Each structure stands twice: as structure tokens, then as C-alpha cells.
Amino acid sequence: MAVDAPHPQPKLDEVAKLAGVSRSVASRALNNAPHVSRAKREAVARAVRQLGYVPNPTARALATRHTGAAALVVAGEDPSIFADPFFAQVIVGASAALEEADLHLMLCLAASDRGRKRVERLLRAKGADGAMLMALREDDPLVPMAERAKMPVVFGGRPVGPAPRWYVDVDNVGGAREATEYLVSRGRTRVAMICGRLDTEAGRARYRGYRDAMLAAGLDPFPPQEGDFTESSGAAAMAALLTEHPDLDGVFAANDNMGVGALRTLREAGRRVPDDVSVVGFDDLAVAELADPPLTTVHQPINAFGREMARMLVALVNGQDPTPLILPTRLVTRSSA
Amino acid sequence: MAVDAPHPQPKLDEVAKLAGVSRSVASRALNNAPHVSRAKREAVARAVRQLGYVPNPTARALATRHTGAAALVVAGEDPSIFADPFFAQVIVGASAALEEADLHLMLCLAASDRGRKRVERLLRAKGADGAMLMALREDDPLVPMAERAKMPVVFGGRPVGPAPRWYVDVDNVGGAREATEYLVSRGRTRVAMICGRLDTEAGRARYRGYRDAMLAAGLDPFPPQEGDFTESSGAAAMAALLTEHPDLDGVFAANDNMGVGALRTLREAGRRVPDDVSVVGFDDLAVAELADPPLTTVHQPINAFGREMARMLVALVNGQDPTPLILPTRLVTRSSA
DNA sequence: CCACAGACTGGAAGCGCTTCCAGTTCGCCG
DNA sequence: CGGCGAACTGGAAGCGCTTCCAGTCTGTGG
Numbered sequence: 001m002a003v004d005a006p007h008p009q010p011k012l013d014e015v016a017k018l019a020g021v022s023r024s025v026a027s028r029a030l031n032n033a034p035h036v037s038r039a040k041r042e043a044v045a046r047a048v049r050q051l052g053y054v055p056n057p058t059a060r061a062l063a064t065r066h067t068g069a070a071a072l073v074v075a076g077e078d079p080s081i082f083a084d085p086f087f088a089q090v091i092v093g094a095s096a097a098l099e100e101a102d103l104h105l106m107l108c109l110a111a112s113d114r115g116r117k118r119v120e121r122l123l124r125a126k127g128a129d130g131a132m133l134m135a136l137r138e139d140d141p142l143v144p145m146a147e148r149a150k151m152p153v154v155f156g157g158r159p160v161g162p163a164p165r166w167y168v169d170v171d172n173v174g175g176a177r178e179a180t181e182y183l184v185s186r187g188r189t190r191v192a193m194i195c196g197r198l199d200t201e202a203g204r205a206r207y208r209g210y211r212d213a214m215l216a217a218g219l220d221p222f223p224p225q226e227g228d229f230t231e232s233s234g235a236a237a238m239a240a241l242l243t244e245h246p247d248l249d250g251v252f253a254a255n256d257n258m259g260v261g262a263l264r265t266l267r268e269a270g271r272r273v274p275d276d277v278s279v280v281g282f283d284d285l286a287v288a289e290l291a292d293p294p295l296t297t298v299h300q301p302i303n304a305f306g307r308e309m310a311r312m313l314v315a316l317v318n319g320q321d322p323t324p325l326i327l328p329t330r331l332v333t334r335s336s337a
Numbered sequence: 338m339a340v341d342a343p344h345p346q347p348k349l350d351e352v353a354k355l356a357g358v359s360r361s362v363a364s365r366a367l368n369n370a371p372h373v374s375r376a377k378r379e380a381v382a383r384a385v386r387q388l389g390y391v392p393n394p395t396a397r398a399l400a401t402r403h404t405g406a407a408a409l410v411v412a413g414e415d416p417s418i419f420a421d422p423f424f425a426q427v428i429v430g431a432s433a434a435l436e437e438a439d440l441h442l443m444l445c446l447a448a449s450d451r452g453r454k455r456v457e458r459l460l461r462a463k464g465a466d467g468a469m470l471m472a473l474r475e476d477d478p479l480v481p482m483a484e485r486a487k488m489p490v491v492f493g494g495r496p497v498g499p500a501p502r503w504y505v506d507v508d509n510v511g512g513a514r515e516a517t518e519y520l521v522s523r524g525r526t527r528v529a530m531i532c533g534r535l536d537t538e539a540g541r542a543r544y545r546g547y548r549d550a551m552l553a554a555g556l557d558p559f560p561p562q563e564g565d566f567t568e569s570s571g572a573a574a575m576a577a578l579l580t581e582h583p584d585l586d587g588v589f590a591a592n593d594n595m596g597v598g599a600l601r602t603l604r605e606a607g608r609r610v611p612d613d614v615s616v617v618g619f620d621d622l623a624v625a626e627l628a629d630p631p632l633t634t635v636h637q638p639i640n641a642f643g644r645e646m647a648r649m650l651v652a653l654v655n656g657q658d659p660t661p662l663i664l665p666t667r668l669v670t671r672s673s674a
Numbered sequence: 675c676c677a678c679a680g681a682c683t684g685g686a687a688g689c690g691c692t693t694c695c696a697g698t699t700c701g702c703c704g
Numbered sequence: 705c706g707g708c709g710a711a712c713t714g715g716a717a718g719c720g721c722t723t724c725c726a727g728t729c730t731g732t733g734g
Contacts, residue, residue: 009463009487011690022714027692035712054462058398059690062719067395069443079429083623088425092416095446099455104464106406107444109432118436125391126346127441150346231627260627286420290568290597292629348720359684364722372682396720399689 010051019047030055069104070313071131073119075142079111081135084229084257085285086302090156093306094132101314103129116141123149130313132156138199152316156309158201166316168309168325172202175298175329176209179252179280182296182331184217188250188278192222194237194262196229196254206254206282222248227258234261242269249277250337256281256288259295263336267292278337294334301327347388356384367392406441407650408468410456412479416448418472421566421594422622423639427493430643431469438651440466453478460486467650469493475536489653493646495538503653505646505662509539512635512666513546516589516617519633519668521554525587525615529559531574531599533566533591540566543591543619559585564595571598579606586614587674593618593625596632600673604629615674631671638664 016026021040028036029044036044047053061067072094074082081087095105106128110119122128123145131149134156136142143161146153155167183191193210196203207224214221225241227233234253238261241248253259259281263273271277273293281288284299308325315322353363358377366373366381373381384390398404409431411419418424432442443465447456459465460482468486471493473479480498483490492504520528530547533540544561551558562578564570571590575598578585590596596618600610608614610630618625621636645662652659 012692013690016714023691024693024714024716025712028713031692033693037712040713052461054458056690057459057462057464058395058404059719060692061395062399062721063690063692065719079433082429083422083425085420085422085425088420088422091444092419092446095444096416099449099452102455104455104459105444105446107428107432107442109429109442112436115436118439118441121391122394122441124389125394127394231623264627286568287624287627290601290624349722350720353684360721361684361686361723362682365683368722370723374682377682393720396689397722399691400720400722402689 009056010053012053012055015044015047015051015053018051019043065126066317067127067129068102069106069128070098070310070317071106071108071119071122071128073108073110073131073133073142074135075110075116075133075137075140076135077111077137079109081111081229082109085287086283087134089302090134090306090309093303093308094310095306097307097310097314101310101317103314103317110142116145120145123151123153126150129317130154132309132313133159135200136160137197152313154309154313154316156305160199160201160204163324166312166322166324168305168312168327170202170300170305170327171329172205173209173212175282175300175331176206176252176254177213178209178329178331179282179298180210180213181217182333183250183252183278183280183337184213184219186250186274186278186337189219190245190248191219191250191252192225192241192245192248194234194241194251194253194258195224195226196258198224198226203254210252227254227261229255229257231257231261231264234258235265236261238262238265239269242266242271250279251277252280252282254282256283256285256291256295256297259297259336260287260291263291263293263295274335274337280331280337284332288332289334291336293336296334296337297332299330299332346393347390349390349392352381352384352388352390355388356380402463403654404464404466405439406443406465407435407647407654408443408445408456408459408465410445410447410468410470410479411472412447412453412470412474412477413472414448414474416446418448418566419446422624423620424471426639427471427643427646430640430645431647432643434644434647434651438647438654440651440654447479457482460488460490463487466654467491469646469650470496472537473497474534489650491646491650491653493642497536497538497541500661503649503659503661505642505649505664507539507637507642507664508666509542510546510549512619512637512668513543513589513591514550515546515666515668516619516635517547517550518554519670520587520589520615520617520674521550521556523587523611523615523674526556527582527585528556528587528589529562529578529582529585531571531578531588531590531595532561532563533595535561535563540591547589564591564598566592566594568594568598568601571595572602573598575599575602576606579603579608588614588616590616590618593620593622593628593632593634596634596673597624597628600628600630600632611672611674617668617674621669625669626671628673630673633671633674634669636667636669 130152136159138160211221227237281297288295467489473496475497548558564574618634625632
């Protein structure tokens with residue numbers, strides 16, 4: 001049955017010969033394309049098994065002009081941005097969707113200059129069948145690069161500026177509004193916000209949602225207190241807020257990491273949460289549930305985010321024209337507010 | 338200067354023509370190979386710039402028989418294993434090292450059957466220049482697959498069974514021993530262990546280290562209380578331990594997630610940490626520092642783990658024969674023990 | 675001034691697969 | 705039993721790049 005291959009790597013020619021057909025028939029049989037009789041189809045299958053043949057993906061890619069891979073580009077100027085568990089979940093979702101389309105996932109961490117150059121090359125040289133771009137900053141050179149790309153590009157989260165043709169995003173404004181409204185509904189009137197980086201669209205949109213909700217409630221929005229989405233920056237921002245506005249009674253943090261940081265600062269400052277100060281986060285990562293007290297937060301469907309991004313890309317690769325997608329958020333109430 | 342390309346995608350032929358050289362010279366110039374005069378080299382460079390030429394990686398791959406990519410395979414039967422921040426850090430390290438060698442990173446989450454099949458295909462069809470395998474379970478079909486692979490394979494963490502030819506690992510036994518010794522040195526005598534899955538080598542090795550240290554100290558090691566490396570399994574294991582051995586005064590958890598889970602159960606059970614029960618974890622992930630109380634833990638150089646794995650693979654791809662590597666661990670004392 | 679290394683050059687043969695297309699074979703109806 | 709499509713087949717032409725190799729050109733020492 002299982003015979004060790006005569007050559008280190010059998011090629012299609014040998015399969016064809018063994019099956020007693022021409023190379024083209026063998027090829028068609030392999031890709032189960034039409035115009036191959038049942039008998040020859042089986043003969044080819046047998047030969048493949050006997051030889052342990054596996055088609056060479058590179059050769060196939062050259063002939064079909066499809067690489068069979070999709071790139072997921074995570075920009076950000078610091079590779080540590082990738083340490084955010086957010087991305088892991090996105091990847092799980094995207095990977096599953098790509099697997100369905102039988103595409104491989106190339107992961108590009110484009111923090112360094114060198115990394116960006118490589119991404120540009122990839123985009124322009126058709127090194128993949130499509131790309132997903134995430135975590136772009138304002139004026140990120142990746143945006144114009146994407147336009148010159150020789151392949152479909154899907155954005156994960158809109159970049160700052162005009163919305164791209166294809167993207168998946170989360171309802172940042174709506175989520176932030178809901179979080180703020182919730183704080184207000186709990187009787188909080190001096191609600192500050194710890195924003196994410198304001199050179200990202202997510203950072204801005206979440207602040208907009210907060211401001212809208214505050215204004216709608218007839219309250220004064222605080223000026224943005226900027227952090228960079230890390231725990232320590234959240235702690236620092238909270239400390240700054242506490243000195244400037246010692247009387248605040250609510251805080252909305254643009255993500256859970258910063259929310260947890262805020263929690264820490266508040267604890268150290270002797271403020272009770274939620275009695276003295278209520279805190280709401282954004283993301284609903286594992287850390288929110290484990291925080292002390294467990295963090296009320298805006299849940300976003302991260303896995304779906306990755307999945308839909310990949311599906312949109314697959315649709316594009318298949319020549320369809322999908323429409324942009326904005327995923328809903330949902331408030332998860334725990335003990336911090 | 339920048340002229341829009343005449344054809345959607347200029348090819349090497351056109352570059353050569355424009356530069357007034359033959360295709361082979363153009364190719365050599367591009368790859369800065371020898372046997373090209375300075376003048377022609379420059380002419381080619383100029384033509385490349387003028388045409389906006391980017392070589393087609395697929396064609397190059399077919400000709401050179403190098404894909405320019407390395408695969409990172411994360412096995413595990415559940416894709417959620419990948420949510421562990423551990424992997425994100427490994428990826429950052431590996432990615433940086435691969436970038437230096439100008440290799441792309443293909444990420445394969447091989448949880449499903451389908452995923453494993455795809456990995457097998459990749460391995461056997463030379464879909465990459467090499468592969469890094471992580472999180473293999475006992476009797477994982479990926480191990481024999483790796484042997485049949487047509488490319489170099491580096492293991493990240495030894496699989497259960499005979500050690501593979503090339504691997505990077507962490508000193509699990511030593512780290513666990515140190516953690517246990519530390520607990521003993523703090524006067525703890527009834528030290529239990531919450532093990533990771535015992536069908537992984539890391540899980541087993543850490544238990545061995547614990548047992549060795551206990552025996553060496555003349556104490557009775559507890560039988561393994563197994564968890565699956567998640568927070569909730571740690572909490573559950575701790576609860577079980579508490580009912581069976583209400584008098585224990587120390588716990589070593591095989592990773593931080595489970596350590597944090599143990600912390601939670603202990604708090605809920607009204608045991609003070611570290612006064613009543615001391616707890617030590619393993620990994621030194623962010624969660625350890627944020628835990629309450631901050632978790633004493635065994636630090637492992639995760640970033641270096643990824644980096645060294647990638648470097649080893651690059652060495653193999655370049656025809657060298659690197660030696661396996663075991664990375665040291667280091668105890669980080671915080672408040673939990 | 676000639677012969678000869680040694681540096682360059684470019685034609686041509688692949689790398690392994692897909693796919694067009696012209697040609698063949700077969701089944702079936704009249 | 706002849707003829708006509710439909711179904712099937714395989715030769716051949718690529719996909720875009722690298723690289724071997726035979727041939728050309730230069731400069732130099734004798």
C-alpha cells in the first residue's frame with residue numbers, strides 16, 4: 001500500500017505517468033475540474049496515494065496567480081502593541097475564516113521601518129492574495145501603500161481620515177455613548193474620560209461617543225485625558241485626573257487595560273469603587289472580569305471582528321464586492337459601576 | 338521622475354530592456370550577485386525605479402526553491418489556547434528574528450482536524466522554508482508529521498517522548514524546583530502543586546521539579562492536582578485541594594493563569610495570602626503583576642523563546658546545524674509568597 | 675604586438691503546475 | 705449502419721524568475 005516515494009519529491013509528471021494519463025488530465029483530476037472520466041480520476045487518485053504526491057504550492061501559485069495566503073498586518077509603532085490580547089482573539093477569528101477558504105495566514109508585525117518596507121513589498125508584489133490592515137495611526141504610510149496595493153485590502157478599524165472602501169469596525173461611538181449613559185444613569189455627574197491615543201480613529205470615536213452622551217445629558221464633558229491603551233498609562237491618567245478634578249465621581253476608560261490601571265490608582269488613592277468613583281472600561285477582555293472589582297465594560301465581539309474581516313477579504317478575493325461592516329457593542333455590567 | 342507603470346505589473350524582461358541589458362544581468366543586478374559591471378548595475382537600478390518594478394516573489398520562489406516564509410504552528414486542541422498571552426510574546430520575538438532573515442511568518446493555528454491536515458500539507462509540500470512547532474500534546478500526530486516534513490522543523494518546548502533533534506525550551510524542571518524551594522525556605526511544609534496538563538512535557542517537567550524539591554527537602558510531595566492552564570481550572574483545582582488538604586500552607590501553580598485562579602479561590606475561602614497560604618506561579622505574564630496580591634512567579638524569557646526558536650530555524654534553513662537550547666528561568670518575588 | 679587569464683554577458687534551459695485548444699473518442703439517434 | 709454532438713484527452717504554451725554555460729570582451733604581461 002504505502003510505498004516510499006522513489007524520488008524525494010514526486011512531481012505531477014510522475015503521477016500522470018503512473019496513472020497512465022497526460023499531465024493535464026492529472027492536473028484536472030487533482031483540482032477536481034471537469035472533463036475527466038471517472039476511471040482516470042480514480043487512477044490519478046491511486047497514483048497520488050502510491051507516490052505520496054503533494055502538489056507544489058509555489059508552482060501552483062505561479063501558474064494560477066494566486067498565492068493561497070492572506071496577510072494580516074498589525075501596524076503600531078511599537079511591537080509590544082501586539083501583546084494586547086485583543087489581537088490574539090482577532091487572529092483566532094480570522095484564522096478560522098481563512099481556513100474555510102483554504103487560505104494561509106501571514107502575520108506581519110509592521111512596527112519597524114524595515115517591517116513597513118517589507119509590507120509595502122508584499123502589497124505591491126502580490127506576495128499574498130489580499131491583506132487585512134489593523135492598528136493604523138494617523139497619517140500612517142500604510143494607508144497610501146494600501147491604495148497602491150496590487151491586491152484587495154480590508155481595514156480592521158477605520159483609519160483616521162476618509163473611510164476606506166472596505167472595512168470592518170466596531171461601533172465605537174455607540175459603545176462609548178452607552179457606557180457614558182450608564183454612568184450617568186447611575187447618578188454620576190462628574191464623569192471623566194481616559195481616552196486612548198487620539199491619533200487613532202478608535203480613540204477619537206470613543207471620545208466622541210462620551211462627549212455626545214455627556215452633552216445630551218446636559219453635563220460638561222471633561223477634556224480628553226490621553227493614554228496609550230496600556231495599563232500603566234491608564235493608571236497615570238487616573239492620577240492626573242484625580243489631581244485636577246478631585247471631585248470626579250465617574251470614569252470611562254477607552255479600554256480595559258487602562259480601566260484596570262485606573263482601578264489601581266483609585267485603590268491606592270483610597271477611593272472606593274464604585275461607591276466613590278464608578279469605572280467603566282471598553283473591550284471586555286479577560287482582564288476585566290478578573291479585575292478587582294470586576295470591571296463593567298463595553299463588550300465588543302473581537303472574534304467576530306477577525307472573522308468578518310477575513311470573510312470580507314475572501315469575498316473580495318473571489319471577485320465580489322462586500323459592504324463595510326460595523327459590529328455592535330454591548331454593555332456588560334459588573335461591579336465597578 | 339516617478340512614472341506610472343506602462344503595464345499593471347512590469348516584469349523583469351521590461352526592466353532589462355529599458356536598462357539595455359539581458360534578463361540574466363538584470364536578475365543578477367537585482368540580487369546583487371557578482372559578474373555585473375557597475376554601470377549596468379546602475380542602469381538596472383534606474384530602470385527598476387522608473388518602472389516601479391517589484392519582483393514577483395512566487396516566481397522567484399519557484400526558481401530558487403525557497404518560499405521566503407517560515408511557519409509557526411500552534412497546536413492544541415482548542416483554538417482558545419492561543420488566547421494565552423504567552424503566544425503573543427513568542428510571536429513578537431519570532432517575528433523580529435525572522436525579519437532579520439527576511440522571512441515572512443505564516444501562522445498556523447492547528448486546532449481543528451482540518452487545520453492539522455493543512456499543516457501536514459504545508460510540511461510535506463514545502464509550503465514554507467521551515468517550521469516551528471509549539472504546544473504539542475502527547476501522541477500529537479504533528480510529531481510524526483514533523484519527521485516526514487520536507488523542511489527543517491524546530492520545536493518550541495519539547496514534546497512528550499524522545500527529545501527532537503532541534504528545539505528551544507525553558508528550564509521547566511529548574512524553575513519549578515526553584516519555586517518550590519522558595520516556598521520551603523519561607524517555612525512552608527505542606528506545599529501542594531496545581532499542575533498543568535500532564536499530557537504536555539511542560540506540565541510534567543514542572544511537576545517533576547516540584548517533586549524533586551519536595552523530596553530533597555524531606556517533605557511529602559502532593560499528588561498532582563491537574564488543571565489545564567486556564568484561570569478557572571486553577572480556581573477549581575485550588576478548591577479541590579482545599580477540601581482534600583485543608584491544612585496546606587503553600588501552593589505552586591504551573592502557570593500564572595492558574596495561580597491567579599488559585600488566588601481567587603483562596604480569597605473566597607477566606608484564606609489570607611501569603612499569611613495562611615503562599616502561592617507561586619510560573620510564566621511571569623502581565624497578569625501576575627496585576628494580581629491581588631501580586632504573584633510571586635517563575636519568570637521565563639518568552640520573547641527570547643520566540644526569538645531563539647526563529648534563529649535556530651534560520652540557521653537550519655541556511656544549512657547549519659545548531660544545538661538545542663534551554664533557556665534559564667528566574668524567580669520573581671512579589672507579595673504572594 | 676600577441677596571447678591569455680579573468681571579468682562580463684546573454685541565450686537558453688529550467689523550477690512544477692495550470693489551461694487553452696485542437697483533436698480524438700464515444701454514445702446515441704435517425 | 706452512418707453521422708453528429710458532447711465528452712474527453714493530451715500537446716504545448718505559458719506563469720516570472722534564476723542560473724548554468726558557452727561565448728565575448730577587456731586589460732595585462734611577455
